[in-house]
Amino acid sequence: MPDELPPGVVDNDGHYEVDPALMSIYPQFxxxxxxxxxxxxxxxxxxWVQRHFADQVLPPRAEDAPGLDGG
Amino acid sequence: MTVTYEAVNRExxxxxxxxxxxxxVVVTPQGRxxxxxxxxxxxxxxxxxxxxEVAVLPETTEEVVAIVKLANRLRIPIVPRAGAxxxxxxAKPNRGxxxxxxxxxxxxxxxxxxxxxxTIQPSINMLKLNERLAPHGVWYPDDPASYPVSIVSGxxxxxxxxxxxxxxxxxxDNVISMEVVLPTGEVVEVGQGxxxxxxxxxxxxxxxxxxxxxxxxxxxxxxxxxxLYPRPEAEFPAFFGYESFDAGYAAMQPFCxxxxxxxxxxxxxxxxxxQYLRRDDEAYIPEPESLQSIVxxxxxxxxxxxxAARDRLMRIGAxxxxxxxxxxxxxxxxxxxxxxxxxxxxxxxxxxxxxxxxHCEDAAITYSQxxxxxxxxxxxxDRYIAEHEVFDNWGMFFYTNNAYKGWGDFxxxxxIGIWEQRLDEASWRAWTDLKREITQVSLxxxxxxxxxHGATREGExxxxxxxLGGQFDLMLKLKRMLDPNNIMNPGKYLLDQAxxxxxx
Numbered sequence: 001m002p003d004e005l006p007p008g009v010v011d012n013d014g015h016y017e018v019d020p021a022l023m024s025i026y027p028q029f030x031x032x033x034x035x036x037x038x039x040x041x042x043x044x045x046x047x048w049v050q051r052h053f054a055d056q057v058l059p060p061r062a063e064d065a066p067g068l069d070g071g
Numbered sequence: 072m073t074v075t076y077e078a079v080n081r082e083x084x085x086x087x088x089x090x091x092x093x094x095x096v097v098v099t100p101q102g103r104x105x106x107x108x109x110x111x112x113x114x115x116x117x118x119x120x121x122x123x124e125v126a127v128l129p130e131t132t133e134e135v136v137a138i139v140k141l142a143n144r145l146r147i148p149i150v151p152r153a154g155a156x157x158x159x160x161x162a163k164p165n166r167g168x169x170x171x172x173x174x175x176x177x178x179x180x181x182x183x184x185x186x187x188x189x190t191i192q193p194s195i196n197m198l199k200l201n202e203r204l205a206p207h208g209v210w211y212p213d214d215p216a217s218y219p220v221s222i223v224s225g226x227x228x229x230x231x232x233x234x235x236x237x238x239x240x241x242x243x244d245n246v247i248s249m250e251v252v253l254p255t256g257e258v259v260e261v262g263q264g265x266x267x268x269x270x271x272x273x274x275x276x277x278x279x280x281x282x283x284x285x286x287x288x289x290x291x292x293x294x295x296x297x298x299l300y301p302r303p304e305a306e307f308p309a310f311f312g313y314e315s316f317d318a319g320y321a322a323m324q325p326f327c328x329x330x331x332x333x334x335x336x337x338x339x340x341x342x343x344x345x346q347y348l349r350r351d352d353e354a355y356i357p358e359p360e361s362l363q364s365i366v367x368x369x370x371x372x373x374x375x376x377x378x379a380a381r382d383r384l385m386r387i388g389a390x391x392x393x394x395x396x397x398x399x400x401x402x403x404x405x406x407x408x409x410x411x412x413x414x415x416x417x418x419x420x421x422x423x424x425x426x427x428x429x430h431c432e433d434a435a436i437t438y439s440q441x442x443x444x445x446x447x448x449x450x451x452x453d454r455y456i457a458e459h460e461v462f463d464n465w466g467m468f469f470y471t472n473n474a475y476k477g478w479g480d481f482x483x484x485x486x487i488g489i490w491e492q493r494l495d496e497a498s499w500r501a502w503t504d505l506k507r508e509i510t511q512v513s514l515x516x517x518x519x520x521x522x523x524h525g526a527t528r529e530g531e532x533x534x535x536x537x538x539l540g541g542q543f544d545l546m547l548k549l550k551r552m553l554d555p556n557n558i559m560n561p562g563k564y565l566l567d568q569a570x571x572x573x574x575x
Contacts, residue, residue, distance in 0.1 A: 013100055013119070014099075014100045014101060015100060015101050015104055020492055023426055023492055024426070024492055028426075042410070043403065045410070046403055046406040046407055046410070047406070049198070049218070049219060049406060049409055050402070050405075050406040052198055052201055052202070052205075053214075053303065053306060053371070054302070054303035054304065054305055054306035054371060055302070055303070055304050055305065056304070056305050056306075056374070057305070057306050057307070057308070057402055058305050058306070058307045058374070058377055058378060058381055059398050060307075060309065060381060060385055060395070060398065061381075061382065061385070064382070064385040064386075064389075064395070065385070065395055065397070065398065
């Protein structure tokens with residue numbers, strides 16, 4: 001066990017966890033960089049998982065898919 | 072008889088070390104506490120009370136047999152634990168004892184591309200299994216929302232629902248046979264008749280289903296032979312927006328009756344779900360405010376079949392007044408079926424954004440009863456939200472079973488945000504009361520308490536005998552016959568009743 005725990009970490013019966021007091025702060029601060037990274041990583045993850053399911057994803061035929069602007 | 076249990080003493084731990092070795096016997100507080108966790112909410116203040124006394128990680132059937140025989144001989148509770156991603160309590164001890172953490176039993180034993188089966192040690196993750204199968208041009212299509220993290224043996228224990236079940240069937244359909252260690256330590260092969268790779272037999276009782284969805288109360292699966300399918304050449308997902316719930320609800324029928332064998336699922340999101348996604352999921356792709364419900368469909372199969380299905384599905388969407396939401400939203404939101412609820416992790420309490428986890432309550436309901444259940448579940452949830460600041464309503468969805476057959480019933484879920492840091496004994500009691508009320512609605516609608524997760528938790532398990540009637544009495548008799556000392560996951564599904572004086 002370390003002599004001193006990092007800020008924001010508590011020892012709960014030998015089990016390290018984030019200080020629950022920090023979890024009650026809302027909204028939690030996140031920089032634009034962090035938000036962008038989270039969204040980018042999520043999309044990358046979604047595409048990665050989805051590649052496990054089929055060789056390709058078919059697009060709709062152009063005439064069937066006017067999209068939100070043309071719908 | 073009344074069952075009493077022994078604590079895990081030094082001698083029992085020493086025997087477990089003899090079976091598995093020191094490295095695979097866990098007695099540390101961290102190692103035990105983490106094996107009391109499941110994703111379903113529970114009061115953290117009770118966490119330590121529900122930890123096992125020891126956890127073991129066997130690697131072979133022989134080791135599992137030895138552990139089970141030890142527990143049966145010493146009258147120690149034993150709880151099988153797979154990925155622990157289930158939304159019931161199957162993997163959590165109610166009486167302490169030994170947790171058998173099976174995750175090291177994850178070997179692929181045989182890939183048979185002649186008879187189209189794969190035989191495994193079942194604690195392998197589906198995503199990893201499919202990575203092994205891909206070079207052979209085949210796959211195992213079980214697709215729960217927990218696909219990236221859950222494992223096959225847990226799916227066997229819950230008898231779970233597959234999001235592609237309309238196309239490829241559910242766990243009950245795709246597990247052909249199993250090797251199971253019974254609570255007395257006997258090893259039995261269960262399947263269709265005696266053949267491990269036989270899909271349909273009329274010899275004897277069909278016992279396989281008894282070991283699908285038992286929540287760890289009847290044994291531990293140590294091998295499984297699974298169905299293989301050709302890996303899909305193509306998929307086509309499409310999301311359509313409707314200007315009311317009623318319009319989306321009506322559109323479900325033409326989609327479900329499209330007679331497309333490649334149709335994997337048809338899902339309806341209600342107005343509360345759409346509002347929640349707009350409000351609290353920053354990653355959700357915005358769509359017009361006028362849209363109040365969404366119908367999602369997806370098809371899988373050969374390229375030619377899926378292309379034909381695509382054209383018909385797009386035509387049905389247009390004919391029912393649906394607004395196609397675009398290729399990007401359709402593809403990504405379909406892909407996010409595996410992580411939709413992991414993303415926001417916040418909800419609203421008295422209109423403030425707060426950190427929340429969530430729980431989804433599920434039921435199996437027929438199409439005609441969906442509006443009734445939707446109305447009642449929202450009324451109940453909103454009443455509890457008004458009284459307790461720890462709850463939020465994240466909306467409902469309706470997911471058809473056997474869509475292409477046209478008559479499938481529906482997995483119905485309501486997602487309740489829960490501010491777990493504020494979950495005290497009073498709000499925990501409110502939560503179980505809420506569950507009980509919505510469970511009663513499912514039964515009033517002629518449905519089943521659970522289409523997917525199981526029904527072992529407080530607030531729903533009390534109503535299992537009411538749903539099952541005489542089948543529950545048969546469950547008690549089977550449990551006592553197979554597990555005479557009630558060591559296998561005791562305290563689940565009210566099965567302790569089988570051992571009360573004068574019973575059995």
